[in-house]
Amino acid sequence: MTDYRAYITKISNIQSDITQSLDFINWKDSVQSDSTVFIKPNFTYPFYKEGITTTPLVLKEILGVLKDRADRVIVGESNGGNHSFTADAAFKGHGMPDICRDTGAELVNLSTIPSQYVEEIIVGKRVKVQVPNLLIDDVDCFISVPVLKVHAMTTTTLSMKNLWGCYPDTMRCLHHKYLSRKLTLLTKIINPKLAIIDGTYALNGHGPMYGEAVKSDLLLASNNPVVADTLGTRIMGIPISHVEHIMFAEKEGLGTTKLDNVQFNDGWKQYQMQFKVKKTVLDQFSRILFNSECMAKLVMDSPFKPIIYGIGTKLRNKEEENVSSQISQQ
Known part of the structure; x- marks a missing residue:
C-alpha cells in the first residue's frame, strides 16, 4: 500500500516551515545526490500577484533546501497562453534570475526546447499532449509548486492543473477539449514526486488571473499530486x-482522494475555508471554447479573431479589462 503523506501548517517562519514540510513527506526518498530536480511554479502572470502566482520567497526557500542535495535544480515554465507574455518575462517579473543565481538553480523556458507528443487512452478517450523532452528524459524528481486558488473553468487549479504550463505551445488554449483527461495524462507522464502548495495568499471568487486574494498563510505539501490537490480543494x-x-487521476490509479488513507502532521479540517467560483458572462462563452477545438480555433486563430475579440472586449467586466491591460503592457 502506498504511503501517502501530507503536511499542512500556518506559516510562521517560511524557512523552517518549508524544511519541516519536506521532511514530513520524505523528500529525500525522491531527491538523491545525483538527481536532476525540476521545479514548476505557477507563473500565469508576467509579474508577482498575490493569490495569482507563486510567491518568490517560497520558491527561494525550496531552492535553498534542494541546492545542498540535488545535483541539478531547474526552474521552468512555458510562455503565457495566446502569445500573451514570455516565460522569460515572467522569470524576470518574479525576480527569479537573482534567486536562481543565489541558489545555483537554472532557468528554462519550456517553449524553447525540443518536445514530443504523447498519446494515450485516459478514462475511455484517446487524448494527446505535448511534453518537453527534458521532462520525460532528464528529470528525476518533478516538484509542482502552485498557488491555492479557484479556477473559473476547472473549479480549482493546484498541482495537477499547474502542469498545463508545461505544455510548450503558447497556443495551448486551442487544445482545452478533454482538458481533465489531458491533465491526467500529463500527471501520468511527468509524474510529480512532490507537490508544495503556496497558500500565502489563496484566491477566491474567480481565478486563474484575478479574484479575491485572501491572506491565508497556509503551506500544504504531499508526496502525491492527487492527495495534494484533494487536500487543497477540501x-x-x-x-x-x-x-x-x-x-x-484517481480513476487512473495516480493517487487517492480519500484523505482518511493519508498520514497527516496535523488535523486539516481546522484550516478549512469556504471559497466559491463566480463565473462571468465571458466565462460562459469561454466554456464553449473549452469543449470545442473548432470553436477555439475560430475565435483564437482565424481571420475572424479581431472581430470576435472586439465583441468579447465589450463583454469584459472591470477585472477582466485590468488583466488585459496589464498583460498588453508587458
Whole structure:
C-alpha cells in the first residue's frame, strides 16, 4: 500500500516551515545526490500577484533546501497562453534570475526546447499532449509548486492543473477539449514526486488571473499530486466531486482522494475555508471554447479573431479589462 503523506501548517517562519514540510513527506526518498530536480511554479502572470502566482520567497526557500542535495535544480515554465507574455518575462517579473543565481538553480523556458507528443487512452478517450523532452528524459524528481486558488473553468487549479504550463505551445488554449483527461495524462507522464502548495495568499471568487486574494498563510505539501490537490480543494471548502481532473487521476490509479488513507502532521479540517467560483458572462462563452477545438480555433486563430475579440472586449467586466491591460503592457 502506498504511503501517502501530507503536511499542512500556518506559516510562521517560511524557512523552517518549508524544511519541516519536506521532511514530513520524505523528500529525500525522491531527491538523491545525483538527481536532476525540476521545479514548476505557477507563473500565469508576467509579474508577482498575490493569490495569482507563486510567491518568490517560497520558491527561494525550496531552492535553498534542494541546492545542498540535488545535483541539478531547474526552474521552468512555458510562455503565457495566446502569445500573451514570455516565460522569460515572467522569470524576470518574479525576480527569479537573482534567486536562481543565489541558489545555483537554472532557468528554462519550456517553449524553447525540443518536445514530443504523447498519446494515450485516459478514462475511455484517446487524448494527446505535448511534453518537453527534458521532462520525460532528464528529470528525476518533478516538484509542482502552485498557488491555492479557484479556477473559473476547472473549479480549482493546484498541482495537477499547474502542469498545463508545461505544455510548450503558447497556443495551448486551442487544445482545452478533454482538458481533465489531458491533465491526467500529463500527471501520468511527468509524474510529480512532490507537490508544495503556496497558500500565502489563496484566491477566491474567480481565478486563474484575478479574484479575491485572501491572506491565508497556509503551506500544504504531499508526496502525491492527487492527495495534494484533494487536500487543497477540501481546504477551500469545495467538494472533490466538482473537480473532474482530480477524480479522473484517481480513476487512473495516480493517487487517492480519500484523505482518511493519508498520514497527516496535523488535523486539516481546522484550516478549512469556504471559497466559491463566480463565473462571468465571458466565462460562459469561454466554456464553449473549452469543449470545442473548432470553436477555439475560430475565435483564437482565424481571420475572424479581431472581430470576435472586439465583441468579447465589450463583454469584459472591470477585472477582466485590468488583466488585459496589464498583460498588453508587458
